Amino acid sequence: MDFEKNVIRTVTYRLIPALILLYVVAYIDRGAVGFAHLHMGADVGIGDAAYGFGAGLFFIGYFMFEVPSNLLLAKFGARKWFTRILLTWGLITMAMALTQGPKSFYALRFLLGVAEAGFFPGILYLITQWFPVRHRGKIMGMFVLSQPIAMVIAGPLSGALLGMDGMANMHGWQWLFIAVGLPAVLLALPTYLYLPDDIKTANWLTTEQKSWLQNELVKDESEYEQTRHANPLHALKDKRVLLLALYYLPVTLSIYGLNLWLPTIIKQFGGGSDLRVGFLSSIPYLFGVVGLLIIPRSTDRLNDRYGHLGFLYAVGAFAMFLSAWLTSPVLQLVALSAVAFCLFSTTAVFWTLPGRFLTGSSAAAGIALINSVGNLGGYLGPYGIGLLKEYTGHMAAGLYFLSVVMVFGLILTYFVYAKFEKKKSEKTTVSEQAY
Template identity: 70%
Template sequence: MSQELRLIRRITLKLIPFLILLYLIAYVDRSAVGFAKLHMGADVGIGDAAYGMGAGLFFIGYFLLEIPSNLMLERFGARRWFARIMLTWGAITMGMAFVQGPTSFYVMRFLLGAAEAGFFPGVLYYITQWFPVRHRGKILGLFILSQPIAMMITGPISGGLLGMEGVAGLHGWQWLFLCIGAPAIVLTLPVLRWLPDGPKDVKWMDPVEKQWLAGELKKDLEEYGQTRHGNPLHALKDKRVLLLALFYLPVTLSIYGLGLWLPTLIKQFGGSDLTTGFISAVPYIFGIVGLLIVPRSSDRLNDRYGHLAVLYVIGAIGLFLSAYLTVPVLQLAALSLVAFSLFSCTAVFWTLPGRFFAGASAAAGIALINSVGNLGGYIGPFVIGWLKELTGNLASGLYFLSGVMICGLILTGVVYRVLERKHALPESKFAASARGSR
């Protein structure tokens, strides 16, 4: 193994498992509401449309504060800022146990989004400070494993906690919010103690390794034409940022639209809450498989857009079949295909912004891309809830998401033509230079 690969492996082992754990907890906190909805709606009077709106309001809070949060990360450092985010989101998640109706549900979901704003894009920016471009597909694939793993464990854990109905006078869904919010608060101190702000702060890299890494990141800056705006807020006006934000929208709209309604869909198969939880975990196993295979293939072939196009096609077909088919086993198979596609899309997509931006510009640009893209987290759940009330079934919402994935396929061609052909080196030259650096 070369010295480069040994160093990359060491950095990966030191940072990525801990970051996976932190984002896993964040993802459980934001997605468990889908299981709480199975009983919370009847207890406090929240209908399908109100649930869809409240579930989506998380992303409005996220959208409004994500850019300021990422700029604060650049100013205060990852260690302190991630700890602040975790403390506030854990406390607000626990506060979800005490909602009394639609209004308080809306307020708490909005505040949860505001509290968590900046964590995911902050980690993406953090990764750009540790890994050269040619290694980021695999690293992002590993980090985003936290999403399907979170959804896998959320189902069984939520099903079990919902069974605590009446314990200490609380509903099962109240126990759910209390128990899933606590780990974020508990992990605040380990984040402050163990997470380094950057390569210069660690003792497990010698000066030669630090110099090599700084040199490789500088080469990326020159080779890929990365931009460092004098004022990082100028990145928000860069048309590349705006186009990438639009390109990300179909992925988030589909992931959250499906994820927040998946428990309701699986519940229609029949069975207890615990059974629903375990069955809901099945598609995410295939999401994990996709993240272990597709980003590595994307790195090896140095092909981002071709992989994204294929994934959008697979996702569109899977969503269409999950709506069209009526046999539960076949629906579950189609949903597994969708999960394989969507999570792989996320990892491959996030290799793109770091090719165009660096430094504080990357922090602001990544935040804007993620915040605009995450508006899909509002649109998806809301539209599906509205369509369900209008038509009486979830199939209409799944057809809608299938159409969204087709839009993503079209945008793949548009983004490639605008960004790669006009603003970057050809793909083949990227591949050749990456191979030469090895």
């Protein structure tokens, strides 16, 4: 047991902080457009519906190129492919400062999605290649911490950068895009030099540790009846993959709908400076961090995924409803904090599911498809809220819409449980009776 703890601890310390850093940079990049919208719309003529459409186009590019990107990652290795992703997305984000109107905004958002495609599912695939199933709940929780941590940083940082309006004859939102894109470019070379491609090339593990880790991953294939398709593209036709893709859609739709509109929601609380809006926008994400420190560890300890997911969807849907129904800014912020607690925890728990039945390049293809279909919610959420806000004149309609979406996620929890765990439980019972 001490040997196992030492191996997992070594791998965790060597990989997870670096991956968290990279994804913090990516997530700050994603959230920046929500803050830029506070002023960019008026400066270059982008309305609420156009903003929602353009913000969502990122995920269309992501959707179209995610599976090919993850398969190329499996072929070329993480360090080379992540280096390419960092360079291209960083440069395109900086180019967002050149936005002149809706058309250039649409084009750059789409290209940004193409550039970053495969990064998040690539990291998830990497985790399945390094950690046995029984450790993945905690590891996923640690990694997904990067999302709310990024948004905690993004709020005050974006507010401060927007305050640079007029410096060097540039708008504050232009400074914002340059500042959040530059770290990705600067981290490209360190990423290439630091990340190992696989267990065999990790010179910080002993031969015995490498052998043990590889054997544990092989045992998981047998114990969890994991599938390794001869052609990894066959994973795209696996009904379990398609069901999980649908199941992931409500959480991405809700989380990106909230992320990209939260600064606008906070602004409507009563105005205030951009810096004040930035700090207030950070509060819900602090509760997201708390959720990720509690819920994934609880799922590992109790060996329960679906009970936790059902609870999170139910509470999240109710809290989202309250955030629209309540009129007190303080109570609205409390409700939004509960929503963030549930959404980020749901993300971490969900991503322990695909690796329970897929492995190897099949996992790369399957995870990419699940994430790409799920991330269509990143298009539907912001765009849907933008349309509803423009039609009704109020943000409440968009929040009610997200509440219904999370109820749909709650309903799907039963069907996913019946497909994955109920049948497995019945099969085990039949085997025991036969014995």
